[in-house]
Amino acid sequence: MKPPILEMKNITKEFPGVKALSDVSFAVTEGEIHCLVGENGAGKSTLMKVLSGVYPHGEYSGEITFNGQVQKFSRINDSEKVGIAIIYQELALIPELTVYENIFLGNEIRKGMMVDWNETIKRATEMLKKVKLDINPAVKVKDLGVGQQQLVEIAKALSREVKLLILDEPTSALNEDDSQNLLQLLRDLKEQGVTCIMISHKLKEVIQIADTVTVLRDGKTICTLDAHKGEVNENVLIKHMVGREIENIYPPKEHQVFDEVVFEARNWNAYNPVLGRKVVKNANFKVKKGEIVGFAGLMGSGRTELALSLFGNPEGYHVEGEVYLKGKKQHFTHPQQAINAGIAYLSEDRKAKGLVLIQDVKENISLSNLAEIAKRGVVDKNAEIVVANEYKNSLNIKTPTVAQKVQNLSGGNQQKVCLGKWLFVKPDVLILDEPTRGIDVGAKYEIYTIMTQLVRQGMSIIMISSELPEILGMSDRIYVVSSGKIAGEMPVHEATQEKIMELATEY
Structure with missing residues (x-):
């Protein structure tokens, strides 16, 4: 068995009024993919910030050993020098700089006193090949998709000859294809000798990728499980994470859906002047009292644009069509007007x-x-x-x-x-855009329970979600959006993931 590349022993970290980590011990074997899971607030990110030097030695108690040496990091640069790199959920790239400038930012290749830009571009191209990202290194980061930006971050880490790569919720903002590409990249890096720690709430991805899983709960180490011994499955992880078994992540549907139509859009269009194209095309849908209506579709399909254009149009789209609230025709030119009328919108980016x-x-x-x-x-x-x-x-x-x-x-x-x-x-109508993005299974259950209680009280909910199990588990009725159009509608009892995906790729 390979020796541990990392050992953290008896780590305790306190903030005013709260003990974030309490005597946590954590070890990672060289050359493995080690997943760190737990509910929000369990201490996962705090533990990694201790490791990377964000919280310097002296602000916590306990001991860190990396590559056989006791480490006392005072800042992030100290951990980077020994080969530790951390990539946060909020990417640390500068949008206005090029890809090659971002990859070597703070680690510039110099010729004398000057930056050697030719060598920088050459080395950046090599790093991009390593992460299988086929783009021009001279393109600006702001012009890349989120999945591509994530790969640039990893290329940046590899440029520093990383031995231990830490990724905090790396797939939280990615679509299914980008997520799978990233997981495959981690496997490839493992083959090249890079050890990875991945924090994730997506348990299916954890089960798919992990060699070992450590569970934290309430700032304490609960257990470490070996995937190769068959110790890792969704039920086991949930039980250790929340301290109890959750039989069904989705509450039972016991609410009444009334015949009264509370909200309706007719022939609704939205044109984005920045992109120079329509982002919503002739959308027609209705929402009844006490109903959860799910809006499914691929990322970029126009679901969020549809919601924003109806919620007072804060993005300044050119809109046309009709909106009815409780049978009365409405015309909202500002979100405050929509709020005053009884519509609320919870953003996907909290x-x-x-x-x-x-x-x-x-x-x-x-x-x-x-x-x-x-x-x-x-x-x-x-x-x-x-x-x-x-x-x-x-x-x-x-x-x-x-x-x-x-x-x-x-x-x-x-x-x-x-x-x-x-x-x-x-509100009478509550629009929830990705209501459980980036939160753990226990918090998801609480959000779902709150939603169920709200519709029992007669509220109507529009739920936009990229997670098909969530759409199927929580909706009464489903609309599928594809390329700005509503490609189909179905009651939940007729819906399957296959039917939804078929419609989502129709246009």
Whole structure:
């Protein structure tokens, strides 16, 4: 058996009011793909930040041994020098720079005092071949897709002669093809002697790729499982992650769908002037009271564009067609008008577009409906605290206090804050765009339970999701979007993944 390339012993890391890691021990064998799983807030990212030097030696207790040497990293550069590279969920590329500039940023190839650009481009081309990315290294990063940017990040890590590559939720924003390409690349890197640690919530991918899996829960090491001994399966992982068995990830459908049509779009079109093309083409759909309507389709199919164009059109598309809310024709030119009418939209990108990360929980929850708690134009801070605590309790937001900064919460709890913000406007129609992206199985179940409770109370939900099991598990009725068009509609009892994919690739 190969020796461990990495050992972390008795790692404890505390933040004000919370112990993020408690006596965690973690070992990785040289040349393996080791997956690190756990619920949001379990301590996975914190452990990797300790390892990479984001949290320097002295800010935690415990010992790190890498390649047989005890390490005391003071910063990221220290870990990079010994061959450790970490790629975060939010990619650290500079959009306006070229691919080759990004790959060697901070690690420039010099000839004397000057950067040797010819050698830089040559070496960048070699790195791109290693990650099987066939692009011109002179193209700007902003012109690449998310999957391609992810590969540029890996090329950047390989340019530093990485021995241990850490990937934090690498497939969270990728489509199925890009995800599979990335997993195959990790296998190829393994064959080349690169050891990988992958943090992921996608358990099917974990089962597909892992040699070994370590489970963290509440900042503690729960177990380490050997995939080659048959110890890794979805039920076992879920049980260790959440501390209990979840028999069915989707709550039973016991709500009543009424005949009343609450929301309807007729011959709806949206033209994106930046792209110079229509992104929504003659869409017709309706949503009934107490119904969850799923919108399925491939990434780039136009689902998000459809939702945004109906929600007051914040992207400035040229729109035409008719929208009806509770039978009354509407014309929204700003999101506030849609909110006032009873429509709410939870963005697929909670960090950039759903939350103000530097503000606290109570300020984020009240943000969309300040008029409700204002007196003579001034926000009543006591009322704000009362409202925030109501949603903290009803949505089970795990935070010591509603005065906690949102940036300090786990992804699942950030999503619940986002949900609380929109529930505070008391909408009739709630649009959820990728409601469980980047959150763990336990938090997903809580979100699904909340959705089920809301439709039981008569709310209507439009759910956009790239996860077909989620579409099938939560929807009452499904629309499939392809190239901006609604390619088909079906009740959930007639739907299968094969039928949905056939329609999703129709145009």
